[in-house]
Amino acid sequence: MITSIAHATIYVLNQEEALDFYQNKLGFEVGDDMKVEGGFRWLTVHPKSKPQLQLVLAEPKEGPMFSKDAAEKIRNLITEGAFGAGVFETENCHRTYEELVAKGVEFIQPPTKQLYGVEAMAIDNSGNWFSLVER
Template sequence: MITSIAHATIYVLNQDEALDFYKNRLGFEVGDDMQVEGGFRWLTVYPTSKPQLQLVLAEPKEGPMFSKDAAEKIRGLIEEGAFGAGVFETEDCRKTYAELLTKGVEFIQPPTEQLYGVEAMGLDNSGNWFSLVQRKK
């Protein structure tokens, strides 16, 4: 029986730059950072309060996971902004939005009242969109 999800993948254009973004701008912690067989880099980050769910920052390149053609297609989709990095929760969307703006995070929608709470929409440094959500209580 499956009991939880341990990892989710975010495809990025450059792992070093993505690590800097997720660590220094969003405030995530580094989980693992290691070279695996075949030159594959296993790089994970997580929000400080939720180490049980780690995000894999995966750079698509030819190797054990992707053919050259598949890696190029995925990189093209990343560059087009076709992927989402997920929904990041916060207790105060407006405050977190203001803090992230000062750190250089780009937003495509400011905090807006929604049926489920307050949501802002941002972009990581690869162009992946993410929601920043404060749920209604």
């Protein structure tokens, strides 16, 4: 029986730049950072309070998972902002919004009252959007 999800993938344009964003702007911690032969890098981050939820910061590259054409298509979709990185929860959306704006995080929607709580929308430095939600 499956009991939880351990990893979710966020495709990024540059792992080093994405690591800087998720670690230094969002305050996530590094879970794993391993380089394997052939240039593959297994890089995960997680919220400090949830080390069991690892976000894989993966660059789409030609290799075992993607053809050269498929990797290029995914990179183009990332650039166009076609992917969402998920929903990040916070206890106080307005306060977290102000903290992240001060760190240079770009928001496409300020905190707004919704049926389910308060939500702000931001984008990471690859172009992936994510929700910041206070329930």
